[in-house]
Amino acid sequence: MPDCPAIRVVPAGAVSRPELLRLDVRAAQRPYVGIIADLLADAEQCPGCEPMAILLDGAPIGFYRIETRPGSIAGRDFAEPTLGLRAFFIDHRWQRRGLGAGALAALLADLARRHPAARQLALTVNIRNTAGVALYRRAGFADAGALYHDGPAGPQHLMLRALP
Ligand SMILES: CC(C)(COP(=O)(O)OP(=O)(O)OC[C@H]1O[C@@H](n2cnc3c(N)ncnc32)[C@H](O)[C@@H]1OP(=O)(O)O)[C@@H](O)C(=O)NCCC(=O)NCCS
Numbered sequence: 001m002p003d004c005p006a007i008r009v010v011p012a013g014a015v016s017r018p019e020l021l022r023l024d025v026r027a028a029q030r031p032y033v034g035i036i037a038d039l040l041a042d043a044e045q046c047p048g049c050e051p052m053a054i055l056l057d058g059a060p061i062g063f064y065r066i067e068t069r070p071g072s073i074a075g076r077d078f079a080e081p082t083l084g085l086r087a088f089f090i091d092h093r094w095q096r097r098g099l100g101a102g103a104l105a106a107l108l109a110d111l112a113r114r115h116p117a118a119r120q121l122a123l124t125v126n127i128r129n130t131a132g133v134a135l136y137r138r139a140g141f142a143d144a145g146a147l148y149h150d151g152p153a154g155p156q157h158l159m160l161r162a163l164p
Helices: 017-021 027-033 036-045 099-114 130-138
Strands: 007-011 049-056 059-067 082-090 120-126 142-148 156-162
Touching: 007 099, 017 036, 017 059, 027 082, 027 120, 036 049, 036 059, 049 099, 059 099, 082 099, 099 130, 120 130, 130 156
Parallel strands: 082 120
Antiparallel strands: 007 049, 049 059, 059 082, 120 156, 142 156
16 A cells, blocks of 8 residues: 655644545545544544544545444444444545545554554445545555445445554
8 A cells, every 4th residue: 555654634623624524525436434523523522432533744635534433334243342333525626646545544553552452443435436446445554345225325335454
């Protein structure tokens, strides 16, 4: 996975709110992640959720949240200590430049520092989201088998990646 030193991940609370609120995906991608205002509001209500900003040279270009209670990811618990990844996105003005892959590398390094006991990272991705599925496969995520059918935009793959 590419290591991009210009990319950092930080808690969303450390970033100016108006700058975060400018982040968006393409209209056709919104069913996969929603809009940033709702994501931030939801994260504030959600115990065990860590909203994170992706920075390029110090400026926000993306967002995600880490779930420390991963049962909510696919409606089931996991045998190993597991974290969940939700709502990962790169702002539409910055997509297709390798930044999504670089952000995942920074995210994984951050988890190794802040959650060293976690053994795997789980996420769901819509089966129609070819960009998302391709990105996650290239970053070492593997399909966990059965489809998860409870997503708002249709069936999703449950994908897992071992954490170092
Ligand atoms: C998925 C997403 C994060 C990818 O970010 P990105 O910065 O554009 O990705 P990168 O440039 O790092 O691309 C890495 C790999 O992802 C895949 N990929 C990215 N965009 C793609 C696209 N439009 N079509 C097909 N594959 C794509 C490719 O495998 C690509 O590698 P390549 O460029 O060597 O072919 C971005 O498209 C996005 O934010 N989408 C909307 C939100 C979303 O769907 N998030 C996932 C929710 S689970």
